[in-house]
Amino acid sequence: MAASHSSSPFDLPTPLPDSPSRRRHAYHFSTQCATVENPSQKDQYGSSSVPIYQTATFKGVDGQYDYTRSGNPTRSHLEHHLAKISSAQHAFTVSSGMASLDVITRLLKPGDEVIAGDDLYGGTNRLLSYLKVHGGVIIHHVDTTNPSTILPLLNPGKTAMVLLESPTNPLLKIADIAQIASDVKQRTPEALVVVDNTMMSPYLQRPLEHGADLVYDSGTKYLSGHHDLMAGVIIxxxxxxxxxIAFIINSVGNALTPFDSFLLLRGIKTLAIRMDRQQTSAMSVASYLHRLGFLVHYPGLADHPGREIHEKLANGPGAVxxxxxxxxxMSERIVGSTRLWGISVSFGAVNSLISMPCLMSHASIDAATRAARGLPEDLIRLCVGIEDPSDLIEDLELALLEAGAITAAPxxxxxxxxxxTTASLPRAIAKLAEDVKNTGLGLRTTPRKQENREWFVSAPGKVILFGEHAVVYGVTAIAAAVDLRCYGLTSPRHDGKLSLKLPDLHNFEHxxxxxxxLPWDAVTPVLPGDVHPPTLDQKLVDAITHRALPPAARLExxxxxAATIAFLYLYMVLTHEDERPSFNFIARSSLxxxxxxxxxxxxxxxxxxxxxxxxxxxxxxxxxxPSRGATPTDPAHVHVSHKGRRALPTEVADEVNRWAFIAEKVLHGNPSGVDNAVAVFGGALAFTRAGFGKKGGMEPIHGFKSLKFLLTDSKVPRDTKALVAGVAVRKENDPDVIEPALEAIQVISDEARRALSDLELSxxxxxxxxxxxIHENHAHLVTLGVSHPVLEAIRAKTAAEPFGLATKLTGAGGGGCAVTLIPDDFSDSALRELLVGLEKDGYEPHVTTIGGSGLGILSPYDENNYPSGSDSEDASAPEKQPESLRKAFERQGVEELAPWAEGRGRWLYV
Ligand SMILES: Nc1ncnc2c1ncn2[C@@H]1O[C@H](COP(=O)(O)OP(=O)(O)OP(=O)(O)O)[C@@H](O)[C@H]1O
Ligand SMILES: C[C@@](O)(CCO)CC(=O)[O-]
Known part of the structure; x- marks a missing residue:
C-alpha cells in the first residue's frame, strides 16, 4: 500500500512531444479513467487487465506484500488509479462508503466537536449519533448552504472536523465548500474539512482542489456504477x-477485498461516459418535472438557489x-407505479432508481428530526441511469398519470x-393566499396607504451574444446579464411634489x-390588475413632451x-384617482x-x-x-447579499417586466423586449419575441457562467432608436439581402443555444x-448596416497576433460596445497586454463573466437608520440627522456604487 500512496498522481504523464511541431495535451479525464497503468507495478505477464490476487498471505520476508489486510497488489493498483483520477496524493479503499466515514471519524477524540450538515445521508447521521452517545463527540448540525451559520460554531481547540456533503442527499442543497474550507482554515486551522463526494464522483467535483483535507466516496455508487459491489474510497x-488513515485501516481490517478491488477498477474505466449520459438524462427528467409545475431540486435547473456556487465548484449537476x-x-403511488425505475435505496448505478427517502434511505432519522431539518415526507428521489431518456420519461409520465399527479388538459x-392535477394545487394556492396575508407578498388589490419608505432597487445591463436587431423581427437572441447595474432610489416627500434626478445625464434634475x-387631462390610467395596451399612448407622450418637460435649455x-418622458409616462399611467405619491427618484448606473x-x-x-x-x-x-440597533455600517441583519436570489415572486417580476417594456418603448421606439427581460430575470436567456409566426418566449440557458468575456466600450456614442429604425428601412428597401441575413442569425442562435446546453460537448x-x-454573426450585422469603423478596429486589434480572439458588436452597434470571447487558455499576460493596447487606443475594456442576478430590491429593514431624504426634513436639521440613504447614494463614486449598494443590507432578487 505504501508504495502506491507515495507515488505521484501523475504517473500517467503527458507523452513527450513526438515532433516539435505537434503538441500533446495532458490526457482528459475519460482517458485517465480508461487507462489503468502503474509504472511502478508492471505485471510480470503483461496482462491487460489487472489480475485478482485472491490470496490472504504472501510468502517470504521483506517482500512488498505480506498479508492482504495490510496490502494487496490488486488493491494497490486500484488505489493508485483512484489517486490519479482524483489528482490526489493518497487514496485508500475500504469495504463500504460508511466504512470510509468510520475510518475518518476514528481520527476524533472524546470532547472533539464536529460540525455537520442538516441534510445528510441517513447512514452518516446514524454514525454521527452513535459517536455522540458512545464516543463523547459533540455534533452540531447546521444549514451548510449558508457558510455564515458555521462561523459561530468554529471553536478553536475544540472543532476537530467539518463534515460536508454538496450537493446534499436528498435535497440537493449546495454548500460552498471553498468558502467554508477557507473560513475553517482561518479560524480553526487544526480542524479537518471532510467532504462526502459520492453524489458527484471525482469526475464532476474534486473537493481537495477547493481546500478540503479529506474526501470520501461510496465506491458502491458512480465509481463502480453497476451495484455489484460495496466499496468506500478515502483520498x-x-x-x-x-x-x-493507513494505520486505522490496517488496524481495523476493513480494507477492500481483492475481488471487489478488481470490480471497482473495472467500473471506474467507464465512469466518465456513464456519468455524461446519466447527467444529460437527469437534466431532461428534471426539466420535464419542472415544466409540469413540480418543485424540483436539481442544481442543473436555472431556479436552483445554489446553482451559481455549484457551477463554481463542479463540472456538472450530476444525475440525482x-x-x-x-x-x-400520492408520492407512494407514483413510486409504486413505475416499472422501469427500480424502487431501491442507493444510487449511481447504470439502472434508474426511484425512492422515497423518508421511508427508505433516510428512515433511520426519526420523523421529528426529519421535519425539523425540512425533509418533506412526500419527497421522491430519482437516480437517473443510462437507459434511453425517452423511455424513462414515458415510464415516469405513466406513473404520474396512474397516481393522479398529472392530468391531460386541452x-x-x-x-x-x-x-x-389540482389535487395538490389547492394546497399550493391556499399557501400562497396565506403568504399574501402574512407577508403582503404579491400584487395589490386593496387601496393604498401613505408610503413612507425609501425604496432602493437595481437591475443589470445585458450583453447580447447572438441575435441583436434580428430579435426585433422574431429571431431568437441569446443574451445574459452583465455585472454592471443601474440603481434607483426613492425617498418620500410630503409636499405634493415629484422630483427626478439623473446624475449620469449631466446631473439633470427637475x-x-x-x-x-403634469398633463392629467391627457392620461388614461391603467388600473391595478389591467395591462397596458401594446402600443404607447402617443397623446400622453406628446402632452408630456410639450407641457411637462422643463424649458428646452435645461433639456437639450x-x-x-427621453429618460424623463419614460419616467413621467409610467408615473402618470400607473396613477389613478387621488393616488398620486409624492417622492424623489434618483437613478445612477455603473453601466x-x-x-x-x-x-x-x-x-x-x-x-x-x-x-x-x-x-x-x-x-x-x-x-x-432587527434584534439590535442598526448603525450606518451595520444594518443589524445578517448580510445575505446575492443569497436573496428567487426571493422576489414571479408575479412581481412579470409585472415589472411588462412595465419596463413600456418604458423601453418610450426610449427605443420598437424594442424586442430582450433587454428588459434580462434586466428583470437576470441569468442568460434565449429570447424570442412573440408574433412572427412562431411561439415567443424565453428560456434560461446554462453554461454561460464559466465563460469569460471582454466588453470594450468604443466610446463612440450612438442611438439605439435610430439604429433599430435604420434596420427597418433597410429591411423594407432591400428584403433580398436582409431576410437571408436574419435567417442566418436564427441558425446561429439555435446552434449556440444547443451548444451551450449540450453537457456532452467538450x-x-x-x-x-x-x-x-461570433465571427459569422458579426458579418451578418455588417450586412444589416449597424457596424462602425471603430468596432471593426476593435475586432481587428483583438483578432491580430498574438491574440487571435473573436469579437462582435453587441447591442445596437453603430459604436457602443464590442464583445470578445476569452478562451480558457488565454494567458493573463496576453490579456493584460490586450487591455493596455485597447486603453491606449482610447477604448474602455472591461473583463466580465455574465449571467448574474436580475432585478433586485433592498429589503426595507432600516427605515430608522436612514431617515427619509425628504426635502423638508433635510432643511430642518441637516446636521443632526444621520446621513440619508439618498445623500450617501449620490456621494459614491461609480466604482464604489455596487459594493456600497450591496453593503446596505439584504437584497432580494428575482
Ligand atoms: N443611468 C441612467 N440614467 C438615466 N437615464 C438612463 C440611464 N441609463 C440609460 N438611460 C436612458 O437610456 C438611454 C440609452 O438607451 P440606448 O438604448 O441608446 O442605450 P443602451 O440601452 O445602453 O444600449 P442598447 O439598447 O443598444 O443595449 C439614455 O438615453 C437614457 O434616456
Ligand atoms: C438592437 C436591439 O436588438 C438590442 C438593443 O440592445 C434592439 C432590441 O432588441 O430591442
Whole structure:
C-alpha cells in the first residue's frame, strides 16, 4: 500500500512531444479513467487487465506484500488509479462508503466537536449519533448552504472536523465548500474539512482542489456504477493524515477485498461516459418535472438557489434529483407505479432508481428530526441511469398519470398536454393566499396607504451574444446579464411634489408640482390588475413632451429628455384617482449609458419597480425588525447579499417586466423586449419575441457562467432608436439581402443555444463553435448596416497576433460596445497586454463573466437608520440627522456604487 500512496498522481504523464511541431495535451479525464497503468507495478505477464490476487498471505520476508489486510497488489493498483483520477496524493479503499466515514471519524477524540450538515445521508447521521452517545463527540448540525451559520460554531481547540456533503442527499442543497474550507482554515486551522463526494464522483467535483483535507466516496455508487459491489474510497493530499488513515485501516481490517478491488477498477474505466449520459438524462427528467409545475431540486435547473456556487465548484449537476408532490400518499403511488425505475435505496448505478427517502434511505432519522431539518415526507428521489431518456420519461409520465399527479388538459390548437392535477394545487394556492396575508407578498388589490419608505432597487445591463436587431423581427437572441447595474432610489416627500434626478445625464434634475405641472387631462390610467395596451399612448407622450418637460435649455440633452418622458409616462399611467405619491427618484448606473449594454432597459426596470412599489401595485415580504440597533455600517441583519436570489415572486417580476417594456418603448421606439427581460430575470436567456409566426418566449440557458468575456466600450456614442429604425428601412428597401441575413442569425442562435446546453460537448468544441459563430454573426450585422469603423478596429486589434480572439458588436452597434470571447487558455499576460493596447487606443475594456442576478430590491429593514431624504426634513436639521440613504447614494463614486449598494443590507432578487 505504501508504495502506491507515495507515488505521484501523475504517473500517467503527458507523452513527450513526438515532433516539435505537434503538441500533446495532458490526457482528459475519460482517458485517465480508461487507462489503468502503474509504472511502478508492471505485471510480470503483461496482462491487460489487472489480475485478482485472491490470496490472504504472501510468502517470504521483506517482500512488498505480506498479508492482504495490510496490502494487496490488486488493491494497490486500484488505489493508485483512484489517486490519479482524483489528482490526489493518497487514496485508500475500504469495504463500504460508511466504512470510509468510520475510518475518518476514528481520527476524533472524546470532547472533539464536529460540525455537520442538516441534510445528510441517513447512514452518516446514524454514525454521527452513535459517536455522540458512545464516543463523547459533540455534533452540531447546521444549514451548510449558508457558510455564515458555521462561523459561530468554529471553536478553536475544540472543532476537530467539518463534515460536508454538496450537493446534499436528498435535497440537493449546495454548500460552498471553498468558502467554508477557507473560513475553517482561518479560524480553526487544526480542524479537518471532510467532504462526502459520492453524489458527484471525482469526475464532476474534486473537493481537495477547493481546500478540503479529506474526501470520501461510496465506491458502491458512480465509481463502480453497476451495484455489484460495496466499496468506500478515502483520498487526501496530506502525508500526516494519510499515515493515520493507513494505520486505522490496517488496524481495523476493513480494507477492500481483492475481488471487489478488481470490480471497482473495472467500473471506474467507464465512469466518465456513464456519468455524461446519466447527467444529460437527469437534466431532461428534471426539466420535464419542472415544466409540469413540480418543485424540483436539481442544481442543473436555472431556479436552483445554489446553482451559481455549484457551477463554481463542479463540472456538472450530476444525475440525482428529487421533487415533491404535496401529498405523501400520492408520492407512494407514483413510486409504486413505475416499472422501469427500480424502487431501491442507493444510487449511481447504470439502472434508474426511484425512492422515497423518508421511508427508505433516510428512515433511520426519526420523523421529528426529519421535519425539523425540512425533509418533506412526500419527497421522491430519482437516480437517473443510462437507459434511453425517452423511455424513462414515458415510464415516469405513466406513473404520474396512474397516481393522479398529472392530468391531460386541452390546448388551444385542439391538442392536449399534461398538467399537474389540482389535487395538490389547492394546497399550493391556499399557501400562497396565506403568504399574501402574512407577508403582503404579491400584487395589490386593496387601496393604498401613505408610503413612507425609501425604496432602493437595481437591475443589470445585458450583453447580447447572438441575435441583436434580428430579435426585433422574431429571431431568437441569446443574451445574459452583465455585472454592471443601474440603481434607483426613492425617498418620500410630503409636499405634493415629484422630483427626478439623473446624475449620469449631466446631473439633470427637475421637480414638478404633481397637481399643476403634469398633463392629467391627457392620461388614461391603467388600473391595478389591467395591462397596458401594446402600443404607447402617443397623446400622453406628446402632452408630456410639450407641457411637462422643463424649458428646452435645461433639456437639450436628448438622453435626459427621453429618460424623463419614460419616467413621467409610467408615473402618470400607473396613477389613478387621488393616488398620486409624492417622492424623489434618483437613478445612477455603473453601466456606460447608451453603449449597447442595455443601460436603457436597466434604467427602465428600476423606474418600473420603483413606481410599482410606490403605487403599491406590487409589494415584497418585509423582514422582522432587527434584534439590535442598526448603525450606518451595520444594518443589524445578517448580510445575505446575492443569497436573496428567487426571493422576489414571479408575479412581481412579470409585472415589472411588462412595465419596463413600456418604458423601453418610450426610449427605443420598437424594442424586442430582450433587454428588459434580462434586466428583470437576470441569468442568460434565449429570447424570442412573440408574433412572427412562431411561439415567443424565453428560456434560461446554462453554461454561460464559466465563460469569460471582454466588453470594450468604443466610446463612440450612438442611438439605439435610430439604429433599430435604420434596420427597418433597410429591411423594407432591400428584403433580398436582409431576410437571408436574419435567417442566418436564427441558425446561429439555435446552434449556440444547443451548444451551450449540450453537457456532452467538450469545452474545446464549445469554445471553437462560439468563436466561429461570433465571427459569422458579426458579418451578418455588417450586412444589416449597424457596424462602425471603430468596432471593426476593435475586432481587428483583438483578432491580430498574438491574440487571435473573436469579437462582435453587441447591442445596437453603430459604436457602443464590442464583445470578445476569452478562451480558457488565454494567458493573463496576453490579456493584460490586450487591455493596455485597447486603453491606449482610447477604448474602455472591461473583463466580465455574465449571467448574474436580475432585478433586485433592498429589503426595507432600516427605515430608522436612514431617515427619509425628504426635502423638508433635510432643511430642518441637516446636521443632526444621520446621513440619508439618498445623500450617501449620490456621494459614491461609480466604482464604489455596487459594493456600497450591496453593503446596505439584504437584497432580494428575482
Ligand atoms: N443611468 C441612467 N440614467 C438615466 N437615464 C438612463 C440611464 N441609463 C440609460 N438611460 C436612458 O437610456 C438611454 C440609452 O438607451 P440606448 O438604448 O441608446 O442605450 P443602451 O440601452 O445602453 O444600449 P442598447 O439598447 O443598444 O443595449 C439614455 O438615453 C437614457 O434616456
Ligand atoms: C438592437 C436591439 O436588438 C438590442 C438593443 O440592445 C434592439 C432590441 O432588441 O430591442
Amino acid at each position: 487526501c493530499n496530506r502525508n500526516d493524515i494519510a499515515k493515520q 434529483l428529487s421533487f415533491v408532490t404535496g401529498d405523501k400518499a 390546448l388551444a390548437d385542439g391538442g392536449e398536454h399534461y398538467i399537474r 421637480t414638478w408640482d404633481i397637481k399643476t405641472d 440633452n436628448a438622453q435626459s429628455r 456606460p449609458v447608451g453603449a449597447g449594454l442595455g443601460s436603457s432597459a436597466s434604467y427602465s426596470s428600476c423606474v418600473a419597480t420603483a413606481l410599482l412599489l410606490l403605487h403599491q401595485r406590487v409589494s415584497i415580504p418585509s423582514l422582522p425588525p 469545452r474545446e468544441s464549445l469554445l471553437t463553435g462560439l468563436t466561429t459563430m
